Amino acid sequence: xxGGKTPIALYTLLAKAPFVSQIPWSHVHLFWGDERCVxxxxxxxxxxxxxxxxxxxxxxxxxxxxxxxxxxxxxxxxARYEKQLRDFFAPHGEALxxxxxxxxGLGEDGHTASLFPGTRAIRESASWVVGHHVDAQxxxxxxxTPPVINAARTVVFIAAGAGKAAVLKKILExxxxxxxxxxxxxxxxxxxxxxMLDRKAAAQLKGEA
Ligand code: 6PG
Numbered sequence: 594x595x596g597g598k599t600p601i602a603l604y605t606l607l608a609k610a611p612f613v614s615q616i617p618w619s620h621v622h623l624f625w626g627d628e629r630c631v632x633x634x635x636x637x638x639x640x641x642x643x644x645x646x647x648x649x650x651x652x653x654x655x656x657x658x659x660x661x662x663x664x665x666x667x668x669x670x671x672a673r674y675e676k677q678l679r680d681f682f683a684p685h686g687e688a689l690x691x692x693x694x695x696x697x698g699l700g701e702d703g704h705t706a707s708l709f710p711g712t713r714a715i716r717e718s719a720s721w722v723v724g725h726h727v728d729a730q731x732x733x734x735x736x737x738t739p740p741v742i743n744a745a746r747t748v749v750f751i752a753a754g755a756g757k758a759a760v761l762k763k764i765l766e767x768x769x770x771x772x773x774x775x776x777x778x779x780x781x782x783x784x785x786x787x788x789m790l791d792r793k794a795a796a797q798l799k800g801e802a
Pocket of ligand 1: 595596597598599600626627628629639697698699700701704705706707
């Protein structure tokens, strides 16, 4: 799952009829794409946002909710989450965790998850999860890395509002510059990539709005 504010509308929809009864919650396992390094009840926590708008309203077994431990030391938290992913996915023997579905948001600076412009995490090729200080955010973040995101079966970006229009045009119609526009590093090798945009966010794109 993505953090930030855009998913709130989606999580709210999923938490009520008709969708809430259409999802086999006992068969769903939720992980996060990134987390701020704050306690789970902190106002900045992606887990807290998801709990408020989704988890508190759906019958998902608590054991199926795998939050990133934002309250821990970031490097230790990343290592622990990676181990959790390896334990969860390893029985299937894949070299990388193959998520059925990864939901990503998009920052106005082109970041996604907590892959921010100019950070080494964009080019990480070995670790599945990293904990790093993001100067632009004046804080520490935990994030999945591109190899994990790009191994997914389906990756969906959601972006809404006029504030995302300029960066979407650069990402989708400009040159490939992932160190500046990290969202461009998301190119699922064997999976599907979808962009779900509202009209304001898509306003500057040449394609069909
Ligand atoms: C986070 C998110 C981040 C988010 C973008 C967009 O932890 O902030 O995971 O990648 O998706 O910053 O945020 P908004 O949806 O609030 O615009």
